Amino acid sequence: MKMRSDPRPPLEVRLRRRASKIRLAASSMFVAGFGAAGVAYPLTVDVHPSAKLGEIYDSNVYLLGPTESSQALIGSPHRSDFISQGVAGLQLALTQSLQKLDVEGEYGRDEYSRFRELDNDHYKFKGTASLVLTRSLTATISASKDHFLQSLANRTDESKGFQRESKGSAEVAYAITPEWSIRPEVDVLRERFSLLDQTPSDVDENASQLSLEYRRASLSAAGLKVRNVEGDYPHRDVAFGSGEETSYRQRSADAFATYIPSGLSSFNVEVGYTQRRHEDPSVPNFSGPTGMLTYRRTISGKTYLQVDAFRRLQQAYEIGVNFERESGYDALANYAVTAKTALALEYLYIEDAFVGSQAQDPLNIGRTDKANIYRVGFQYEPLRKFLIEPQFRYESHDSTRDDRAYQFSTGFIDIKYTY
Numbered sequence: 197m198k199m200r201s202d203p204r205p206p207l208e209v210r211l212r213r214r215a216s217k218i219r220l221a222a223s224s225m226f227v228a229g230f231g232a233a234g235v236a237y238p239l240t241v242d243v244h245p246s247a248k249l250g251e252i253y254d255s256n257v258y259l260l261g262p263t264e265s266s267q268a269l270i271g272s273p274h275r276s277d278f279i280s281q282g283v284a285g286l287q288l289a290l291t292q293s294l295q296k297l298d299v300e301g302e303y304g305r306d307e308y309s310r311f312r313e314l315d316n317d318h319y320k321f322k323g324t325a326s327l328v329l330t331r332s333l334t335a336t337i338s339a340s341k342d343h344f345l346q347s348l349a350n351r352t353d354e355s356k357g358f359q360r361e362s363k364g365s366a367e368v369a370y371a372i373t374p375e376w377s378i379r380p381e382v383d384v385l386r387e388r389f390s391l392l393d394q395t396p397s398d399v400d401e402n403a404s405q406l407s408l409e410y411r412r413a414s415l416s417a418a419g420l421k422v423r424n425v426e427g428d429y430p431h432r433d434v435a436f437g438s439g440e441e442t443s444y445r446q447r448s449a450d451a452f453a454t455y456i457p458s459g460l461s462s463f464n465v466e467v468g469y470t471q472r473r474h475e476d477p478s479v480p481n482f483s484g485p486t487g488m489l490t491y492r493r494t495i496s497g498k499t500y501l502q503v504d505a506f507r508r509l510q511q512a513y514e515i516g517v518n519f520e521r522e523s524g525y526d527a528l529a530n531y532a533v534t535a536k537t538a539l540a541l542e543y544l545y546i547e548d549a550f551v552g553s554q555a556q557d558p559l560n561i562g563r564t565d566k567a568n569i570y571r572v573g574f575q576y577e578p579l580r581k582f583l584i585e586p587q588f589r590y591e592s593h594d595s596t597r598d599d600r601a602y603q604f605s606t607g608f609i610d611i612k613y614t615y
Contacts, residue, residue: 256604
């Protein structure tokens with residue numbers, strides 16, 4: 197049985213809006229701030245509380261396959277459910293001269309009409325400090341924490357569990373010349389699962405990255421970056437030679453470029469090579485090309501298109517699988533019908549190859565999942581502080597493992613107020 201942690205699609209829908217006066221003022225301060233010695237800058241506080249109510253319909257809550265019996269697996273003849281959601285949020289921005297601190301958080305509750313055992317509370321918080329230290333030196337420090345219902349997508353029981361994700365990062369940008377800059381960065385990840393049988397998926401990552409970038413007139417950029425990730429599964433107790441990851445080192449080198457030939461289109465490309473290595477020779481390694489490509493085109497003041505393609509390595513939150521090779525592409529169209537209404541259409545294709553060991557896959561069959569995802573989103577802003585957002589999603593998942601194939605559709609409507 198398999199279940200998403202959040203059945204709603206994060207589909208991008210954008211209304212036509214003018215740039216914020218606050219943002220324009222901040223940009224002007226960034227240019228003019230230095231050189232005004234002895235000036236005392238006031239502290240600006242911007243607070244935006246919000247409240248959101250939503251109603252969700254999910255046609256296949258536990259993501260059962262077409263031949264699986266819901267009565268035998270979850271004790272119910274039904275697969276669908278309605279989910280009511282309430283979320284309270286807060287955005288806080290503190291600005292003094294060129295220094296800024298952004299804090300945002302939300303706390304919500306989901307209540308199921310039929311599967312009441314899945315009722316849950318969830319929250320997420322994030323803080324980011326943007327510091328201008330000198331004319332040539334800036335720093336960004338961020339930390340976040342998410343707590344949400346764990347997905348049952350690659351598990352064999354319906355027990356409710358939670359996933360807690362903590363992240364932190366620090367980046368320094370030094371402008372060597374007006375065109376050239378260097379950016380060292382460190383970041384950490386801590387992933388924890390509440391269910392005892394899922395703790396082998398707990399993971400710690402410590403990463404470092406160094407980028408060298410050339411930027412020309414703010415319209416195009418190119419550079420190189422290298423990244424090293426040290427990963428560890430602190431609660432995975434398996435014997436040496438079992439073929440299962442207990443730790444790994446992942447290294448990548450990439451060339452990246454951004455090209456904006458006009459105000460109507462842009463290209464972002466990143467091409468590189470990634471290696472994933474293990475001390476245990478029974479664990480399969482990975483070496484191969486990775487990267488991404490994004491093309492965005494503004495057709496008119498109302499319409500833009502975006503196309504993405506990608507190939508990358510992903511964590512595999514399934515016992516007996518070491519990691520996933522993920523590739524796919526995404527096409528998005530956004531149309532602002534009026535100043536208060538907008539429509540978005542999206543198609544996403546994802547192919548995941550699950551990589552295990554000879555012991556985990558003795559016949560060397562491998563497992564590959566393919567997903568076709570269709571999404572439609574609409575936004576309506578009847579008043580400046582109110583937003584009404586209905587969306588619909590359909591997903592079809594095929595797999596070389598019969599018990600991992602499923603289809604579902606979801607529809608929801610959110611009503612959000614931001615002060």
